[in-house]
Amino acid sequence: MSGQAHVAVVQLAPRLLDFEANVNATVCAIETARARGADIVVLPELCLSGYMFDTMDEARSCAIKPEHPVFTRWARALAGSPGVVVGGFAERSGPELHISAAVVDATGVRAVYRKTHLWNSEKRFFAAGTEAPPVIDTAFGRVGVLICYDLEFPEMARSLAMRGADLIVVPTNWALDARPYGDEPPQVMLARAAARINHVHVACADRAGRERDQEFTGGSAIIDTAGWVLDTPDADGFAHATLTLSSARDRQISGVNHVFGDRRPELYTEVYRTADTA
Amino acid sequence: MSGQAHVAVVQLAPRLLDFEANVNATVCAIETARARGADIVVLPELCLSGYMFDTMDEARSCAIKPEHPVFTRWARALAGSPGVVVGGFAERSGPELHISAAVVDATGVRAVYRKTHLWNSEKRFFAAGTEAPPVIDTAFGRVGVLICYDLEFPEMARSLAMRGADLIVVPTNWALDARPYGDEPPQVMLARAAARINHVHVACADRAGRERDQEFTGGSAIIDTAGWVLDTPDADGFAHATLTLSSARDRQISGVNHVFGDRRPELYTEVYRTADTA
Numbered sequence: 001m002s003g004q005a006h007v008a009v010v011q012l013a014p015r016l017l018d019f020e021a022n023v024n025a026t027v028c029a030i031e032t033a034r035a036r037g038a039d040i041v042v043l044p045e046l047c048l049s050g051y052m053f054d055t056m057d058e059a060r061s062c063a064i065k066p067e068h069p070v071f072t073r074w075a076r077a078l079a080g081s082p083g084v085v086v087g088g089f090a091e092r093s094g095p096e097l098h099i100s101a102a103v104v105d106a107t108g109v110r111a112v113y114r115k116t117h118l119w120n121s122e123k124r125f126f127a128a129g130t131e132a133p134p135v136i137d138t139a140f141g142r143v144g145v146l147i148c149y150d151l152e153f154p155e156m157a158r159s160l161a162m163r164g165a166d167l168i169v170v171p172t173n174w175a176l177d178a179r180p181y182g183d184e185p186p187q188v189m190l191a192r193a194a195a196r197i198n199h200v201h202v203a204c205a206d207r208a209g210r211e212r213d214q215e216f217t218g219g220s221a222i223i224d225t226a227g228w229v230l231d232t233p234d235a236d237g238f239a240h241a242t243l244t245l246s247s248a249r250d251r252q253i254s255g256v257n258h259v260f261g262d263r264r265p266e267l268y269t270e271v272y273r274t275a276d277t278a
Numbered sequence: 279m280s281g282q283a284h285v286a287v288v289q290l291a292p293r294l295l296d297f298e299a300n301v302n303a304t305v306c307a308i309e310t311a312r313a314r315g316a317d318i319v320v321l322p323e324l325c326l327s328g329y330m331f332d333t334m335d336e337a338r339s340c341a342i343k344p345e346h347p348v349f350t351r352w353a354r355a356l357a358g359s360p361g362v363v364v365g366g367f368a369e370r371s372g373p374e375l376h377i378s379a380a381v382v383d384a385t386g387v388r389a390v391y392r393k394t395h396l397w398n399s400e401k402r403f404f405a406a407g408t409e410a411p412p413v414i415d416t417a418f419g420r421v422g423v424l425i426c427y428d429l430e431f432p433e434m435a436r437s438l439a440m441r442g443a444d445l446i447v448v449p450t451n452w453a454l455d456a457r458p459y460g461d462e463p464p465q466v467m468l469a470r471a472a473a474r475i476n477h478v479h480v481a482c483a484d485r486a487g488r489e490r491d492q493e494f495t496g497g498s499a500i501i502d503t504a505g506w507v508l509d510t511p512d513a514d515g516f517a518h519a520t521l522t523l524s525s526a527r528d529r530q531i532s533g534v535n536h537v538f539g540d541r542r543p544e545l546y547t548e549v550y551r552t553a554d555t556a
Contacts, residue, residue, distance in 0.1 A: 116542050120532040132545045152537075154432035154475055155546040181506040186474060189505060193471030196464060197432055227467060228459040254398040259430075264394050267410045268433040 004244050005140035007167070007201075008038035011220040011237035013209030016050030019062045023048060023070050030077040030085055033238065039140055042205040043087030045115075045148050045171040046099060052211035059125040063092035066109050071102055078106040082139030087205075088147060088171035096127040101145050101171050103136050111136055115147040117156075119175075133160060141166035141245025144200075148172040151190055151204075154197070161198035162260060166245035168194070170204040174217035185219040188229065196227030199251045199259045201243050208237060282522050283418035285445070285479075286316035289498040289515035291487030294328030297340045301326060301348045308355040308363055311516065317418055320483040321365030323393075323426050323449040324377060330489040337403040341370040344387050349380055356384040360417030365483075366425060366449035374405040379423050379449050381414050389414055393425040395434075397453075400427075411438060419444035419523025422478075426450040429468055429482075432475070439476035440538060444523035446472070448482040452495035463497040466507070474505030477529045477537045479521050486515060 010029040014022045026043055033041045045051070048070065049062030064070065074085045084105050091100035091114065098114040099122060114129025115122075133156070135144045144165030150156045151170060160168055174187045188204070195202040202223040207216050221229045222241040225248050231239040251259035288307040292300045304321055311319045323329070326348065327340030342348065352363045362383050369378035369392065376392040377400060392407025393400075411434070413422045422443030428434045429448060438446055452465045466482070473480040480501040485494050499507045500519040503526050509517040529537035 116545055117540050120535060123534050128542075149540075152475060153541060154436065154471075155541070155543075158432065159546045181508075186505055189467060190471050190475065193432075193468050193475075197430060197468065197471075227464055230459075256401050257398060262395050262427075263431060263433070264406075265433075267394055268437045 004242050005039045005167070006037045006240065006242050007040045007042070007203050007222055008033040008036065009042040009203050009205040009220045009222060009233070009239045011206055011208050011218055011233040011239070012044055012047050013207060014044065014047050014050045016052060016211045017058060017061060018050070019048060022050070023073070026070070026087060027073050027077055030074060034077060034081070034083065036238065036240065038240070039081070039083050040138070040143065040167070040169070040203070041083070041085045042169045042203050043085065043171060044205045044207040045088035045101070045173045046090055047088050047171070047207070049090045050211055051173045051207075052214050053125055056125055059090060059097055060092070063090040063097050065092055066102060066112050071104050071109050074104045075106055075108050078104070081106060084136075084138050084143065086143070086145060086169045086171060097125055098129055099126050099147060101147055103134065103143070103145060105138070111145075113145045113147070115150060117149045117153055119149040135160060135163050135165045144168045146170050148174065151187070151194060154194065157194035157198050157200065157202075161200040165200055166248040167201040167203060167243065170202065172204055172206050174206050174219050176215040176217050185217045187217065188219045188221050191221065192223050192227040192229065195223040195225060199225045199253070200248050201225055201245060282520050283317045283445070284315045284518065284520050285318045285320070285481050285500055286311040286314065287320040287481050287483040287498045287500060287511070287517045289484055289486050289496055289511040289517070290322055290325050291485060292322070292325050292328045294330060294489045295336060295339060296328070297326060300328070301351070304348070304365060305351050305355055308352060312355060312359070312361065314516065314518065316518070317359070317361050318416070318421070318445070318447070318481075319361070319363045320447045320481050321363065321449060322483045322485040323366035323379070323451045324368055325366050325449070325485070327368045328489055329451045330492050331403055334403055337368060337375055338370070341368040341375050343370055344380060344390050349382050349387050352382045353384055353386050356382070359384060362416050362421065364421070364423060364447045364449060375403055376407055377404050377425060379425055381412065381421070381423060383416070389423075391423045391425070393428060395427045395431055397427040413438060413441050413443045422446045424448050426452065429465070429472060432472065435472035435476050435478065435480075439478040443478055444526040445479040445481060445521065448480065450482055450484050452484050452497050454493040454495050463495045465495065466497045466499050469499060470501055470505040470507065473501040473503060477503045477531070478526050479503055479523060
């Protein structure tokens with residue numbers, strides 16, 4: 001395992017329903033990130049399709065299987081390197097669609113994660129995944145995957161970190177939210193909390209632009225294990241940071257305090273087992 | 279249940295080992311907050327003793343039982359009202375000491391919570407509590423209690439909110455932490471995340487000042503259910519906000535999204551049951 005990973009997140013502005021244009025934009029983004037030295041490249045949620053579908057037919061029109069040649073192109077852009085790309089796509093699986101993220105290296109698709117918490121109109125078009133997100137061994141460390149609204153469930157980042165993730169990558173499409181009292185997008189605040197609470201690196205690839213009546217946040221950020229934002233996108237939409245992924249594993253935060261060891265599961269397990277909506 | 283609660287947090291600077299001075303400061307703080315209209319008054323952690331003990335004898339010297347007359351004085355300051363005070367103290371229980379918070383109304387002590395996650399040198403002097411924190415029915419809504427480092431375990435605020443807390447009050451002594459990339463104390467960021475993720479109000483009463491070589495953050499904040507800071511202390515150390523506590527209960531955040539209902543406990547329960555330190 002190498003000591004350091006150059007992580008890039010690319011804040012694309014996908015074109016709704018223009019699959020070919022989006023494929024080309026992702027390949028170009030990966031090549032550019034690679035040329036700038038990136039080992040791990042994170043692309044937004046649904047970056048091959050766009051987001052604001054009006055009908056099921058629209059959602060289906062850009063949905064693909066993990067065998068689709070776009071992922072071969074992503075893999076080819078990594079040829080000869082231990083690099084990794086994680087990006088979001090609309091996945092077709094029988095009659096169902098999923099909001100998925102593919103983890104791709106030079107050998108092809110390593111894993112696919114299907115988003116398990118669906119936001120708002122996503123529920124009209126997509127089925128929620130039924131499997132916990134993957135933790136992938138890479139040459140740089142262990143990479144876990146979440147998608148967008150998943151981050152609003154602290155159980156998810158906690159679970160990934162406890163299962164060994166050194167870096168959580170988050171393809172996302174953050175709808176622009178009100179910020180009555182500050183400038184930081186609230187979604188970034190939640191990503192920072194997830195990083196700090198679990199002593200794990202977090203890299204969020206948000207999208208830019210607007211689709212139909214929906215404006216997006218453009219809140220991409222690379223966050224360290226103390227919850228500080230190391231980089232946000234430059235004018236080209238690229239954020240970069242060099243991280244020692246394995247540094248996440250030392251969760252001893254004082255001589256006698258350990259982020260996981262200090263947990264008192266006996267005090268909260270019962271609540272966690274209950275899907276209560278009191 | 280009244281519609282609204284005027285919540286005040288008072289950022290005292292306790293004097294280390296000067297119990298009588300601290301008692302008087304707390305009574306004065308409650309009376310002042312009441313005169314300004316407060317219904318619920320939150321005081322810092324260990325506000326009757328100070329924090330930076332060097333020896334067990336020092337820690338014991340200010341430790342009291344819940345029957346101590348100081349709580350009668352707090353109750354008397356609330357006479358004739360449905361008001362509530364929550365404040366931190368060193369609790370003596372047989373040979374053990376606890377970092378505790380008392381919930382007091384005009385009738386006396388309603389509940390005592392013993393901090394369940396101990397930070398650093400606290401482990402030298404104090405025993406961790408073995409009971410989950412209380413959720414107290416008040417005239418204004420349901421109040422849950424956490425103390426300081428408890429907030430770094432997202433399971434705690436989650437549990438309290440799922441058990442019905444409308445407001446989580448947090449007596450705290452936040453040691454001053456580095457802020458390499460921003461001005462907001464990281465502990466406030468975690469409190470804001472707890473509020474937003476659980477759609478619950480949070481009121482943190484931090485302390486001011488310095489003891490021995492320890493500087494404190496002075497990060498008191500009253501936070502709404504979207505995670506925004508509504509008020510921080512004025513020059514006198516008082517922060518105020520008027521909250522409709524029961525508004526926390528409507529956790530439907532879109533037509534088809536519910537903060538708890540969208541949870542997928544089957545995906546994280548196993549991890550939660552395991553006190554893993556992988």
